[in-house]
Amino acid sequence: MLALLSNMFNMAERWGLKPDYSNPCRHIEKFKEKKRERYLNRDEFRRLNAALNKAEQAKRELPSAIAAIRLLIFTGARVSEILILKWAYVDPDEKRLNLPDSKTGAKMVFLNEPACEILARIVPIQGNPYVIAGSLAGAHLKDLEKPWQRIRAEAELCDVRLHDLRHSFASMAVSSGMSLPMIGGLLGHRNTSTTARCAHLAAQPLRRANNMIGKQLLTAMHQPARKPAEPVLPVRSPELVT
Secondary structure: OHHHHHHHHHHHHHHHOOOOOOOOOOOOOOOOOOOOOOOHHHHHHHHHHHHHHHHHHHOOHHHHHHHHHHHHHOOOOOHHHHHOOEEEEEOOOOEEEEEOOOOOOOEEEOOOHHHHHHHHOOOOOOOOOEEEOOOOOOOEEOOOOHHHHHHHHOOOOOOOOOOHHHHHHHHHHHOOOOHHHHHHHHHOOOOHHHHHHHHOOOHHHHHHHHHHHHHHHHHOOOOOOOOOOOOOOOOOOOHOOO
């Protein structure tokens, strides 16, 4: 709320509606934000998939909403990037999405095989340029939060946000041994520090690396001492012996 009000008063100053330096939010300190660390493990992914399949078979949710959630899982894209995705941005031959604009500017989202299959099952609606079509003609789906709340409740994942699917994509990449620059390229990050905030959620690879280092140190500490090498005497050539 403080950030919103501060921006509003700053804009009012720029537009000449308020005198300069009159922003009442200037000297108010912000509360410290607690960053959330949440990503899905393999069992939670299984439950989420079961909930999506159940909702699809029962036709309780719009097919476009289910497709959007599945695309978020398999692309690591932001929610806004999937909701406003147009068919013109989809390149099936190169298996990628060519987004003209995003939070970090123009970027490519590469498509793996599951993501390609999801897109192939979506039937384009004539006159609607959007992949994730909404109820209104020619419009995209506006609200994915309500369907997500129902599906995550079915999967018993009530603390998982849609954005956590992006974190989970990054964490799965870390678990697979990918480097931060490579993961950053897949997520469209400008620098690796942003990627690190997502990738550090996967603790299992760190545990494996830590255990490996511990074993190597233990081996080094308990290996027998080497015997001092015996001096090597020079070999005399037979021709020099008289």
